[in-house]
Amino acid sequence: MNNYKKSTSLFFKRFILIILMYQLSRVLFYLINFKLLDTFTFQTFLGGLLFDFTAVSYINLIFLIAHLIPGRFKYTNRYQLIVKIAYYLVNLLFIATNFIDIIYYRFTGRRSTFGMITAKGMQHEAIGLIPSFLQEFWYIAVVFIILSILLWKMIPDLNGTSFTKKLIKKDYYKKTVFLAVGVTLLMILGRGGLQKKPIRIVDGIKFGSITNTPLVLNTPFTIIKTFIKKDDLEKVSYFDSIELKKIYSPVISLKTTKTPDKKNVIVLILESFGNENIGRGQTPFLDSLITKSYYFKNGFANGKVSIDAVPSILSSVPSLMNNSFISSSYSVNKINGLPKILKKEGYSTSFFHGAFNGSQNFDQYAKVAGFDQYYGKDQYIGPEAFDGKWGIFDEEFLQFFSSKLSSFQEPFFSSLFTISSHNPYTIPKKYIRKFPKGTTRIQESIAYTDYALRRFFETAKKQNWYKNTLFVISADHTSSGDRNTDKTNIGKFRIPILFFDPSNPDLIGVHDKNFQQIDIMPSILDYLNIKAEIVSFGKSYKVKDDFVVYYLEGTYHYIDGDFYLAFGNNKTIGFYKWKEDTLLKNNLMKRNTFKVKEAEKFIKAYIQSFNNRVINNQLTL
Template sequence: MISNRFRLNEVLVLLYRLFLAFFFYFIVRTLFYIYNGDLLNVDSFWQYLTLAYHGMTFDRIAIFYLSSLFILLSILPIYKTTTKGYQKLLFWTYIIPNLIGFSINFIDLIYYRFIYARTTIAVFDSLEHESNKGTLFFNFLINYWHVFLLCILCCIAWVYLYKRVKFTRPIRIEAKKPYWLTSIAIFVVVVVGFVAGVRGDLKKTTRPLNMIDANRYVTKPEHADIVLNTPFSVLRTIGKTSFKQLTVLDEATKDKYVSPVKQYTVNTPSTPNIVLFITESYGREYIGALNEDMNIEGYQSYTPFIDSLAKHSRIYPNAFANGYKSIHGMSSVVAGIPSFKDAFTSSPYPKQKIESLVSTLKSKGYDTSFFHGAPNGSMGFLGFGNILGYDHYYGKTEYNNDADFDGTWGIWDEPFFQYMKEVLSTKEGPFFATLFSVSSHEPFNIPAKYEGKFPVGTVPIHKTVGYTDYAFKRFFEESRKEPWFDNTIFIITADHTNQVAYDEYVKLVNRTAVPIIIYTADERLKGVDKRLAQQIDIYPTVLDLIGYDKPFRSWGRSLINDTITKPFVVNYVGSEYTYQEGNYICRFNGKEITGYFDINDKGLTNNLINEKNAEMQEIGLKCMAIVQDYFDRVVEKKLE
């Protein structure tokens, strides 16, 4: 037996095991950068190392939390800590939580390209409503096998290196008093170090570090995602919600700069049919008609039909999403309720009376329907649709033909678009129909009979964009034959963006760039409006178009006749609220304004905060006012 008076060897082994965790977190951070480097805009290897160094602060917090039981058992002042049985206990309390946490990092090697942020606990809210979780997991396993392989190899290497350093024989305690004194001292030092490690330091004035603190160490917002790690982001958001009232402005100032109630009296009341398409992942980047003035070298459009339709429509080539997930898109477009850090529908507050396109149009006698070709309840649409009050929900169940199931998400777009046309043709009208498409979604497959029909492009989504464009073409071809077509307003937008092929859309603000297109058969709405637009503008625009003559709750503005509200866009990008208006872009972290940028600086590269002028000051106040009013109304249940 090896003699030991002061437990030095045990401390060194503990440090070695913790070092392994930091080492493998550095490895997976490097893999995260390799997989997403085109989105992260790192200028040099030295800059990456600097970001990785700052990331150790957040790695430490995740590692300490996951290793808390292991650390405690390693420093207990008992004699048998080096025995074979006790060391096996330590192994499992170390390996199980750490490898689970470590493996979560690999999610963002792929998922980051879809949400442009580190994964949080909110991802499980999205998955909660999916009935085909096994199928989704299997498809991801097949499509991204290389990520799973890297994860497994890293885990094997970690276990191997852990076992390379171990106690081969128990340690004999020669002198109990020095051993106990040393043990108590080690226990106190480690506990104090642990508390400081998970908090950031021991100052009473310091709150525990959160995700937003990663922005302390960066000059580009996207660099915060390198500094962060996924288990930290998940752990820090468990049981947390961003839906808390803010008090950054007094009520008088807030009311001066935000107009949450609108009323339009330009158009005569009428009841045209409304067909609203929320197109899955259909970023503005893919649509040629919306990129004619972007001057993108080598640009290629993947939407020939929508491009042709745009020539007869009112189009908005400067429009943006108010969220970054599908459910964000539904609440933003249909109810004019944006989602910022977290989805409104995943907050504690969606179960309240909500004024929306559904409620206002129903008050005018409209039949209201929601179409989504996925299994009923997918994405939470059925539940939120019930809250909004849709009369009918048409999903995969109602379609009732699994021969057209894509094997992953739902019914292929082409047949499901035709199904909606057939259902609408049975209605007397007026009707309001919302269709949420599914096909332009990862894993980006198209029906076998159309293989080779659409351009493959440079990223996987391009061919599915072409397929959904074809679904639109077939829908409009067949709908033109129906008597309701000429009395219908068609609106095409997207829930969020997706894969990026051009540098212009890698820029942080442009990662939320979506289409807004309004078409009528008589072409009374036609032309290009280059002013800022956003998803939450669709709700007031529709009410303006039908001559809805009552006041209604809306943070957005009518894109047709609103001459009072200045065009603006508000969303949550790169871990901060982002507000565009006039000549500037403003950034707000929930407590203070952190930056002003030129309106054309979509990559947020040159912070002008030290050159603040009167226009910037006003834009900053508007940004804070709308965010504060948003949370006030959501939390106090004043959305009707």
Template sequence: MKKEIRKQEILVLLYRIFLAYFFYQIARLLFWYFNKDLIKVDSVSEYIKLAYHGIAFDTTAILYVNALFILLSLLPLVINTKKGFQKVLFWIYFITNGVAYGMNFGDFIYYKFSQARLTSAVFQVAEHESNVSQTLMISIGQHPFVFIWYVILMALWVFLYKKIKIEERKPVQLIPYFIFSILTLCITTVLVVGGIRGDFKHSTRPINMVDATRFVANPLQGNVVLNSTFSFFRTLNTNNFKEVHFVDEKYIDENVQPYKVYDRKVENRPNIVIFIVESFGREYSGAFNKEKNIKDYVSYTPFMDSLAGQSLIFPNAFANGRQSIHGMSSVLAGIPSLTDAFTGSPYSNQKIQSIVSVCNDLGYDTSFYHGAPNGSMGFLGFGNILGFKHYFGKTEYNHDEDFDGMWAIWDEPFLQYFAKNVGKKQPFMTTVFTASSHHPFKIPEKYNDKFKKGKIEMHEPIQYTDYAIKKYFETAKKEPWFHNTIFVFTGDHTNQIYYPEYEKAMNRFAVPLIFYSPNPDYQLKGVNPEMAQQTDIYPTLADLIGYNKPIRSWGRSLVSDKDYSSIIVNSDGSTEQFMIGNYIYRFDGKDIVGVYDKADLGLEKNLIKELKTPEVEKGKQTAKAWYQDYMNRVINRKLN
């Protein structure tokens, strides 16, 4: 057999792999188009630069997916050019590439909610849900053009694949055929390994999601450089929980202050009711936007706005995670989620000090309410870890006629059940996680004409949830436990965005934070402009109920005179973000890669090369010290 016979196969193989590159670039363009309101690209040349740098990430993804196809195309099997064998290759190629390519189209829609490219964390969500297929079908129905684009492009891909075929030939000289094939396989293996790693240098680690931000002016543009296939495969079986050492323990004790002590004396301990409101972004609530100077601003939470006027509120509060389960660990246990979520890690099943354990120590009756099927979102399992004495879900509610058909019991009836079911024993500490303000953005049919549609899909269901909370208070006010109760309201994470102010990178984590009590003794009134976060809720409540023992918390009490440092923490899925003093720091697990002025919530101007002041240098050190302490406590099970 002449070398030219294999040369034909190699050239066709290169053409078929090139097609994958071509269609990945189309998917990249469509991803940006569907999310251009969230990811700003100022010019064609800037987009071309992002697309060019994306080739390295496309290479890794394409080679991951096509490794078997490439191997079978080059193996010296003698029958490689036969029609039957080529048909097998065709199906392997399009089944694997079709599935992988579809991942990118899913992100056209869900990037708006997740604010990050698809990762293997999707398994952590899916394993607790029974309606994944139903959710998928509804999403396709609501966004048909995404599916249509996918079908059209896959059809075009098949057409172009079939345009160039391999001519059937039988090898005559087998020894040259095998020698040439083995050499080709060896060279290809080296190229594939280098392509998957993103570099041929042995000393360089394989590229990961963090590397996408090396080439961008704004960290959010890293999501254009990436593709969803890459981010999914790169996060499979990953564990970014690794001990590090940047500073000594004395520095951590003095600057991170992982243990806090509050000495408030409380005789008649208050009840605690925590509302974690699904997808309650700060953008939706007028009480938190009075000083934001947003043109033509409209509030969609009239009741929460009125309640905020009687409460202590924090209009500059942030979530510590991107998913519902992240909100639960942040709010109740003061544990934020970084690049890898704590709740999905091998370390989540350990003894954890939290507002639940603190209340249990003080003799409180503790309970958790969520109207979804028991176990949904992982809440039941994590609730058991935290030590809730009671769990009330869809099973305990036991009225399936109030089920929304997708996620959970509608908020209004479930919150009525919640109001009437608590308080049988006092003092009590309870948490309710609402559900209705969520995709697919539906409300009960009887309210179809009650609320204004707003500018985005989220505006109508958040009004419904606000109304459900109003009705809850009408019922709760009649209960004997109401007067001596502290209520806390926050969102688990943000959702759809309408106003440009909330398109900014840090404002993707902007949630409301409200402390309310009808009892004036707790002095929960006013507007506090300080930076706050979900992890501050646990120490604040521990302080308010008079828990005087040391608490392990990376947050701080927001009502104490004690001067504990404020370190706001969250992650965009590839880097950790710290707000310390006057600056925002971005950390990639090894070093600080960005420094921004605190007012630059869009992370538009990286000052890391310009700023070398003592404050900035200490801020860098403190961010790394915080990360060191977090890893040490999580890995070595020191969260109690």
């Protein structure tokens, strides 16, 4: 039994060593991203420790069994070496995900999930982008290599074992009980305690401010949780069907007596063009276009990554779950988005994305959404313009886009997603030092894409279809801003959205209405006087409703007029007057209980409608 105690002690020492490595990665996460986070408190430390114990317990359950399984065979040098190497490699792999998110967090605003790292097309992006990440953030790679070496050297070995005693049945019984107790304890740690439900991603908000939830969590935990439960929607029943419809229904009836206006429609989705980049000298063309457009200064993204933006903008379906809709099993649900609706009105439809075909699963989404044609890097025809990483530079691809539009039968509906303001922010060599560097690394490439956009409109103006076209421009998500307001859970989602119709001088002005990506589809249909009855989780720009809903790491964010409510763990965790309290410092949830209850009622109805319709494949009528 002496050897068995040594094996138990060995596993315990190795387990604690991995916990310390997780804590170290959390400290580095904070030091690198402290401008985007709130203060690292003792409560944050305790919460982080809980989630670390959970993740490490899940990952190392098999190794507990390998350490404690009864039998003399496990004391051989060969067996011990195999277990040690496997223990090292498996844990190092998960520790690596923490280090990757130290940098990736500033682009996504959340910990990575299983769906994010396994989405179709992501493997190609990794090949192109990992070298640039290593070049830019080399110091993280150096720290990780040093830590990897130290980890191997610090993993304790099993020493002083003896093979003299032959095990009898009584020994096997004792050690089996010992193993069962160990497995039980580790499973309790893995579920986060003895509470009714295992801890979830959303529980991170219990240990600090909403902003610090990613600091409390660890990436192995979010990957494991979203792997175990890949589609993390649950049916909810806050209200019966009659009451639910009274509070909120996503069924929108667009009625008009006017003749449909068969204008062409172009939707331009600009990579990372968050509000933090607008009006600061990097986007002179877009700033100018805003003055000639119907501009929503309180525009919001419905997600933090590109694959959230496409279904939100083109199908009015947000990603209100930890996995993006487009990479979940729900991505094959029937949807009745702009391509299908406009196709019935006689439109030809197409989707353009300058990256390699398969990038972010956009080509597959285009098929499901009903686009007639998809144009990626493989379909590009024009001057050599490969950026060396993952696609065609925006200037040339937008010119290719313009030429293809001129070949389409009108009316046409087409959407293009830019790529050059995506990490590694590569711009053509001929433009180096031509654009202002700005205050963040992305802003030079933002300025380049703005220039490419100017060139596109200069070419488009010469085409016959130009004056008969409605242009809609939206960012896909924000980038990493340098102002305090950019790091709040309001600022993380604020983007420019505008409608521009060169033939309509009345479609102009700066508007205060809260407007989100999922509002774009019903607004386009309403503007074109197209009669339709649709499932849309947004609303038309013509209605009085003033709400916005988005989701991040277990928390629902609901904005209505001047009020902002954060809702997680089935309760309100924050309520603010966001327009005057821009840094969200003054929590009013205990002072304005009536308004909080009213907001809670709406967000619950919204969640129930979304979850149940997505689960039941009821996104069409």
